[in-house]
Structures are given as structure tokens and as C-alpha cells.
Amino acid sequence: MSREWPLWEIFIRSQHGLAHKHVGSLHAPDAEMAIKNARDVYTRRNEGVSIWAVRSSEIAASSPGEKGPLFEPASSKVYRHPTFFPMPDEVKHI
Amino acid sequence: MYAQMVDTGAKKLRSPEEMTPEERAFQARVDADIKIEPKDWMPEAYRKTLIRQISQHAHSEIVGMLPEGNWITRAPTLQRKAILMAKVQDEAGHGLYLYCAAETLGVSRDQMVADLHSGKAKYSSIFNYPTLTWADIGAIGWLVDGAAIMNQIPLCRCSFGPYSRAMIRVCKEESFHQRQGFDIMIKLCRGTPEQKAMAQDALNRWWWPSLMMFGPPDASSVHSAQSAQWKIKILSNDELRQRFIEQTVPQADFLGITMPDPDLKWNPERGHYDFGAIDWSELYEVVKGNGPCNRDRLRARVEAWENGAWVREAALAHAAKRAAAAEKAA
Numbered sequence: 081m082s083r084e085w086p087l088w089e090i091f092i093r094s095q096h097g098l099a100h101k102h103v104g105s106l107h108a109p110d111a112e113m114a115i116k117n118a119r120d121v122y123t124r125r126n127e128g129v130s131i132w133a134v135r136s137s138e139i140a141a142s143s144p145g146e147k148g149p150l151f152e153p154a155s156s157k158v159y160r161h162p163t164f165f166p167m168p169d170e171v172k173h174i
Numbered sequence: 175m176y177a178q179m180v181d182t183g184a185k186k187l188r189s190p191e192e193m194t195p196e197e198r199a200f201q202a203r204v205d206a207d208i209k210i211e212p213k214d215w216m217p218e219a220y221r222k223t224l225i226r227q228i229s230q231h232a233h234s235e236i237v238g239m240l241p242e243g244n245w246i247t248r249a250p251t252l253q254r255k256a257i258l259m260a261k262v263q264d265e266a267g268h269g270l271y272l273y274c275a276a277e278t279l280g281v282s283r284d285q286m287v288a289d290l291h292s293g294k295a296k297y298s299s300i301f302n303y304p305t306l307t308w309a310d311i312g313a314i315g316w317l318v319d320g321a322a323i324m325n326q327i328p329l330c331r332c333s334f335g336p337y338s339r340a341m342i343r344v345c346k347e348e349s350f351h352q353r354q355g356f357d358i359m360i361k362l363c364r365g366t367p368e369q370k371a372m373a374q375d376a377l378n379r380w381w382w383p384s385l386m387m388f389g390p391p392d393a394s395s396v397h398s399a400q401s402a403q404w405k406i407k408i409l410s411n412d413e414l415r416q417r418f419i420e421q422t423v424p425q426a427d428f429l430g431i432t433m434p435d436p437d438l439k440w441n442p443e444r445g446h447y448d449f450g451a452i453d454w455s456e457l458y459e460v461v462k463g464n465g466p467c468n469r470d471r472l473r474a475r476v477e478a479w480e481n482g483a484w485v486r487e488a489a490l491a492h493a494a495k496r497a498a499a500a501e502k503a504a
């Protein structure tokens with residue numbers, strides 16, 4: 081059996097000026113084919129105006145085991161949200 | 175369904191006391207509707223069952239292209255041909271979304287394809303029936319995609335993140351499939367008596383196999399109980415089948431054609447349609463490989479795979495050559 085085409089992660093930017101968003105993955109022999117295949121697999125209904133293809137093996141990801149040390153420090157810092165500061169009713173535009 | 179009779183490896187459902195601490199924590203997340211992601215800890219049986227279920231679902235999408243592909247060159251108008259091509263292309267897309275979801279569980283694409291071709295992995299029984307007339311293309315969109323929607327909408331809420339996201343994407347596209355099928359049925363039923371008879375004939379042949387798609391009654395099956403506990407099966411086969419009948423009968427009434435079931439009638443006490451007994455021996459024969467088209471379908475898939483091998487290899491060789499040239503130039 082021959083070698084499998086490498087896996088690519090596909091990111092699409094939709095029409096409304098939002099950031100590229102991960103939509104899924106696909107196999108392709110190279111970047112050019114990854115983008116062509118992504119067009120057919122992920123944008124059959126005008127879902128996007130721009131495609132990024134990244135080799136899956138090139139993506140560094142945080143591990144679920146680190147969830148605590150990575151994200152817990154933020155949960156106690158509620159003052160980062162504006163709702164932490166109730167404003168008097170008379171004060172407008174703030 | 176697109177994944178029928180999926181084995182979970184379970185002998186009996188385990189209580190929280192019988193679970194390891196890891197399993198208990200996992201089940202608690204599932205119970206709280208927190209999605210399980212590929213890198214999270216999961217019981218080995220959950221992972222294996224999902225690979226079986228998602229790959230079977232993917233294979234169904236891919237093999238499902240064959241019966242409809244049969245009519246692309248003979249569609250009655252250029253527009254119908256373009257629509258059918260778009261529909262079949264969507265099914266290829268559905269297969270690809272699902273293969274990717276299964277790959278996040280650590281199985282390779284080549285392995286899944288090999289399992290389909292060796293007969294180890296199954297695909298839905300429904301795609302082993304022939305498409306004899308153009309009306310069959312209408313009946314498939316209306317009934318088969320209709321049944322698929324019934325099954326796939328609850329799966330959007332399933333516990334495994336990649337599967338759930340693939341289902342959401344699929345469901346957005348299915349409604350077009352069902353409507354284009356029903357539109358074909360409307361045209362035929364408003365056409366000549368011969369055309370209407372074609373529509374009735376297609377309904378006669380596809381009705382029972384469509385009901386069998388949901389699988390045999392499974393309310394008391396340990397695999398269904400396990401899958402339900404893991405939230406990778408949301409509703410029982412009989413519940414889905416009843417809902418499908420409920421939504422489809424009035425549509426047939428609108429078309430002016432009738433289900434091939436003399437026992438089908440509204441039961442005002444139950445508030446549901448009663449229907450005749452399903453011949454489960456037919457389903458078991460088809461699943462075993464003895465349906466009208468099983469051998470044809472598998473042969474077509476294996477041939478496509480083998481005939482495409484040189485293209486896959488050439489593309490890889492070309493990519494390697496270009497990468498080497500780019501490196502040299504740098």
C-alpha cells in the first residue's frame with residue numbers, strides 16, 4: 081500500500097470581514113491541492129472569500145491536561161469585565 | 175440509519191460505582207453536555223464505537239453516491255442534471271467531513287477505506303437497492319434524505335465534538351437534498367398517468383427499505399443503552415421511525431400516491447400512525463451482503479480506489495519533486 085496524502089487543517093474567512101475560522105481538515109499532496117480541495121469540500125455555497133491551509137503536523141496545541149494551569153488564572157480576575165463595575169443610573173454613555 | 179446496529183462492545187450498562195474514577199469523570203462531562211474533544215481522555219470502548227459509527231456513516235455517504243450517480247447522464251433536463259450533480263457532490267463532501275471526524279480518533283483514512291473494501295466495515299443497507307427509473311431519484315431525495323435528516327438532527331447534539339460539528343455542517347445541506355427529491359415527485363405526480371405511475375412504483379419499492387434504514391427495534395438493546403449513555407445515539411430506532419412516518423404520510427397524501435402498506439392508518443387513540451409489520455429478514459440479508467446491489471456497490475468502490483492509485487502516487491511524487499526544487503533554489 082502506498083503512502084497516504086498528508087492531512088491539512090482548513091480555515092475559511094467568511095464574507096463579513098470576520099477572522100479565518102477552522103472548518104475541518106482534508107488530505108492533499110501539497111498546499112496548492114489542499115486549497116483547491118478545500119474550495120470543493122468547504123465552500124460549495126459561498127461560505128468564504130479566503131482559504132488558509134496548514135499542515136496538521138505543523139499545528140502546536142495546548143494539551144487538555146494543562147487546562148488548569150493555563151486557564152484558571154483568568155477565572156479569578158472578574159474585574160476584567162465591565163460588568164464588574166456597576167454604574168449609577170444617572171450616569172449615561174459609559 | 176446511516177450507521178445501523180453499531181456494536182459498542184458492552185455486555186451490560188455499568189453503574190457509576192463500577193466505573194473507574196476516570197470513567198466517572200468522563201461520564202459526568204457527557205451528562206453535563208460538555209463536548210468530548212479528541213485529545214481528552216475517553217474510554218477505549220467509546221473511541222472504538224465512535225470509529226465504527228462515524229466510519230460507517232462516512233462510507234454510507236460515499237457509497238450512497240452510486241445509486242444516484244447512475245442517473246446523472248440520463249437526467250431529463252440539463253437543470254435536473256446540474257442539480258443532481260450538486261446533490262451527489264454534497265454527499266462526497268459529507269463523506270469527507272465524517273472521515274476527518276473519525277481520523278481525530280486515531281484511525282487512518284487508508285485503514286477505513288481498507289475496512290470498507292474488505293467488508294469489515296458496513297454502510298447503510300439502503301444503498302444496496304437499484305435505481306431503476308428517474309422517479310427513484312425523486313424517491314431517494316424525499317425518503318432516504320428525509321430519513322437521514324431525521325437521524326442526523328439529533329446527532330448534532332452528540333457528545334463528541336468533531337462528530338457533532340460534522341453533523342451540523344451536513345444538516346445545513348440536507349434540506350436541499352430532500353426538497354429537490356420532493357420537487358421531482360411533484361412534477362411526476364402532476365404529469366401524465368404514466369409519470370404518476372412511475373412515482374407510485376418508486377414509492378412502492380423505496381418505502382419499506384427506507385423504514386428499515388432506522389434499524390431493528392432497539393429499545394431493549396444493550397448497545398443502544400450504552401450509546402445513549404455516551405450520547406452518541408440520541409433517540410431509539412423506533413422513535414425515529416415513527417417520527418419519519420408521521421412526517422412523510424401527509425406528504426404522500428399531497429402527492430396523491432399511497433404507501434404500499436394496507437395496515438398504515440391514523441390511530442386517534444395513540445395520536446400516531448399504526449403501520450404494518452416490517453420484514454426484518456430482508457434487512458438482515460441485505461446487511462449480510464445479499465441485497466440486490468451489494469456486490470456491484472463494493473466492486474465500484476474498489477475499482478475506483480484501485481484505478482485512482484496511480485493518480486494519488488503521481489500527485490505525491492510531483493509534490494516531492496517541487497518541494498525538492500524549491501529547497502535547492504533557496
Ligand SMILES: [Fe+2]
Pocket residue numbers: 235264265268322344
Ligand atoms: Fe449526506
Ligand SMILES: [Fe+2]
Pocket residue numbers: 265319322348351
Ligand atoms: Fe443527502
